[in-house]
Amino acid sequence: DDALYKQFGEKEGLTKIVDDMYDNVLSDPRTAPYFDNAPVKRIKQKLVEQICVLLDGPCVYTGRPMRRTHEGQNIDRAAFNALVEDLQAAMDKNGVPFHAQNKLLAKLAPMYREVQDRE
Ligand code: HEM
Numbered sequence: 001d002d003a004l005y006k007q008f009g010e011k012e013g014l015t016k017i018v019d020d021m022y023d024n025v026l027s028d029p030r031t032a033p034y035f036d037n038a039p040v041k042r043i044k045q046k047l048v049e050q051i052c053v054l055l056d057g058p059c060v061y062t063g064r065p066m067r068r069t070h071e072g073q074n075i076d077r078a079a080f081n082a083l084v085e086d087l088q089a090a091m092d093k094n095g096v097p098f099h100a101q102n103k104l105l106a107k108l109a110p111m112y113r114e115v116q117d118r119e
Pocket residue numbers: 030031034035038039042043046047050062063064065069070073075079080081083108109111112115
């Protein structure tokens with residue numbers, strides 16, 4: 001069911017959370033350099049779709065595969081953890097219940113395997 005999606009405020013709430021997350025990511029010295037020249041508007045749209053799917057919301061992900069999108073970017077554990085912290089701050093700011101936050105984080109954690117790339 002879509003109870004979790006509802007706890008994120010559905011499409012409107014999720015869009016606000018992703019906007020706030022990217023404000024954090026772009027002002028965080030640990031993550032900002034990765035996004036020089038990146039198409040932030042597109043990334044935000046695709047990320048809303050993807051998180052919506054993870055929350056069992058009524059969405060379809062239309063972006064590129066995670067591994068291909070992130071390969072060659074030197075994303076390591078520190079960068080990944082920093083981005084997750086920036087997401088947590090955005091969820092806090094928007095009043096997402098702690099229990100609901102943890103459910104999303106548990107689904108994102110295994111995605112490290114697909115975005116990490118030290119080559
Ligand atoms: C679970 C964690 C992550 C998820 C779910 C995620 C998701 C996404 C999505 C959906 C896109 C857009 C794909 C498309 O254009 O079709 C994207 C692009 C991108 N992501 Fe991530 N990402 C994650 C972690 C990270 C991390 C840790 C970094 C760096 C600190 C990062 C940097 C980027 C950059 C720079 C792009 C733009 C690539 C390009 O278009 O050239 N991502 N990500």
